[in-house]
Amino acid sequence: MAKTLPLFDPGHVVRTFSALDAMLTNHVSQCSLLERHCSGDFGDVGSAQRLRNLRAIAGQGRVVSAYPIAPRNTVWVMTRRESGRWSTTVMTPPEYHRRARGDKPPAAPQPATSACIPPRS
Numbered sequence: 001m002a003k004t005l006p007l008f009d010p011g012h013v014v015r016t017f018s019a020l021d022a023m024l025t026n027h028v029s030q031c032s033l034l035e036r037h038c039s040g041d042f043g044d045v046g047s048a049q050r051l052r053n054l055r056a057i058a059g060q061g062r063v064v065s066a067y068p069i070a071p072r073n074t075v076w077v078m079t080r081r082e083s084g085r086w087s088t089t090v091m092t093p094p095e096y097h098r099r100a101r102g103d104k105p106p107a108a109p110q111p112a113t114s115a116c117i118p119p120r121s
Contacts, residue, residue: 006038008057010079011086018092019075026070030090033067037077037088043067044074056081066093 015030023030036043042053042065053063056079063079076096079088 004039004041006035007040008038008063008079009086010034010038010088011081013088013090015090016092016095018095019090022069022073022075022092023090026073028067028069028075033065033075033077033090034088036067037063037065037079041065 013034020030022028023033040054042050042063044066045053045064049064052061053065055061056063060081065077066074067077068074074093075090076093077088077090078096079086
């Protein structure tokens, strides 16, 4: 099966410890999620979010993907372009909601590699 070329570069990638734990526990590769995210397979998001994602790739904004990796266990991948640079965070929904409320995260995100994404041609 041929791989789909990426639509955008994830840029600087970080992941939270909860996301890392979920991926390791469920034997899911971060690279596989990043490849899906960057190639336009946004996982379990609605049609309105898919449209917002495509608009964000073409301009400014946030690209959001949701990947159920086990029952009651989902990993979100969010990429934002600001000042012409992309940055991506891999996290779980509870972590996102804690941050949105302004709660202090249990641990800082750790750098992760985006080397699994081939450069755009």
